[in-house]
Amino acid sequence: MNYKPPLIKQEVEFKWRVRFPTDAGKFLLNAKKLGSKIGPPKYYSIHDYYFDTANHFFSTTHTKCRLRKINQRWQLTLKSSLSFHQGLARRLERTTKLPKNLTKQQALQI
Numbered sequence: 447m448n449y450k451p452p453l454i455k456q457e458v459e460f461k462w463r464v465r466f467p468t469d470a471g472k473f474l475l476n477a478k479k480l481g482s483k484i485g486p487p488k489y490y491s492i493h494d495y496y497f498d499t500a501n502h503f504f505s506t507t508h509t510k511c512r513l514r515k516i517n518q519r520w521q522l523t524l525k526s527s528l529s530f531h532q533g534l535a536r537r538l539e540r541t542t543k544l545p546k547n548l549t550k551q552q553a554l555q556i
Contacts, residue, residue, distance in 0.1 A: 457525070459535045492516050495554075513553060520544040520553040 464470055474484055495513040498504045504511050508527035513520065526538040544553055 454538055454540045457535075457537050457539050460533060461530075461535050462533075490516055515550070515553070519546065520548050522556070 462469075462473060464473075478484060493515045496504075497511045497513070503509075510523070510525040512523045512525070514523065521541050521543050523539055523541040528535050528537050530536075544556055548556075
């Protein structure tokens, strides 16, 4: 069996707050100016479950353990603590896709 562990990636996010309905349009305009390609909207059904240990390991280390269901597929993600620089949030993360067609109970038991 050729098991290949998932890569550890660096997640980079721009954090912003929408205060007015026009803010989303301003964001898209500025994203285009920076060279982003804006396509049609994509819609997903996402359900997240976050976990911690009895001694609160994840919360005290500012890390995350998340089980996520996107449409009909489950994945498990471990995230390092966040660092912020000039409005960008950065962290390392490792995501493992779980086998297809799992129920919620099966995904929680993995």
